[in-house]
Amino acid sequence: MTDFGGGDFQKRGLLLFTVRNGNVARDEKTYCEKIMITGVGQETPMHFHKLKMEDIINRGGGVLEIEFNNSNADGTFSDQPFDVKIDGQIVKLLPGSKIQLLPGQSVCMDRGIYHRFYGIESPVMVGEVSTVNDDANDNFFYEPIGRFPEIEEDVPPLYLLSNDYKNYL
Numbered sequence: 246m247t248d249f250g251g252g253d254f255q256k257r258g259l260l261l262f263t264v265r266n267g268n269v270a271r272d273e274k275t276y277c278e279k280i281m282i283t284g285v286g287q288e289t290p291m292h293f294h295k296l297k298m299e300d301i302i303n304r305g306g307g308v309l310e311i312e313f314n315n316s317n318a319d320g321t322f323s324d325q326p327f328d329v330k331i332d333g334q335i336v337k338l339l340p341g342s343k344i345q346l347l348p349g350q351s352v353c354m355d356r357g358i359y360h361r362f363y364g365i366e367s368p369v370m371v372g373e374v375s376t377v378n379d380d381a382n383d384n385f386f387y388e389p390i391g392r393f394p395e396i397e398e399d400v401p402p403l404y405l406l407s408n409d410y411k412n413y414l
């Protein structure tokens with residue numbers, strides 16, 4: 246669960262479960278799978294990945310709206326059109342384009358494509374299938390934000406969050 250450091254989970258937040266994630270240094274599994282829940286208007290902020298390619302899938306619930314921009318080498322928004330694939334069909338997008346995915350639809354995007362998403366009308370269960378995920382080194386947000394909420398631990402954790410593993414294992 247993250248509020249991206251903003252303290253307002255309902256406005257900007259995400260509930261995320263990493264189902265599986267490979268480690269290219271240790272094994273041959275070079276893919277990742279996640280399940281995410283996003284509420285109505287609950288934004289996952291604009292970000293891109295330099296290494297990870299990903300498919301985002303509307304697994305059910307409401308309509309998922311995704312906004313896109315291409316990136317320049319310096320991380321700014323590009324003014325150039327770019328392509329994504331919606332259900333296998335190449336679609337040319339202009340900077341700032343938005344698409345809506347109905348349950349069962351998916352979009353595939355290349356590295357370097359900024360994206361942000363949120364549910365419309367009702368919460369959405371979002372799936373992600375991607376190359377290996379590295380949250381610590383491969384999330385580039387358009388605006389400076391935190392990644393995880395501040396947690397004051399008063400008991401040992403029953404379940405570890407993705408950023409806890411380095412402290413407990």
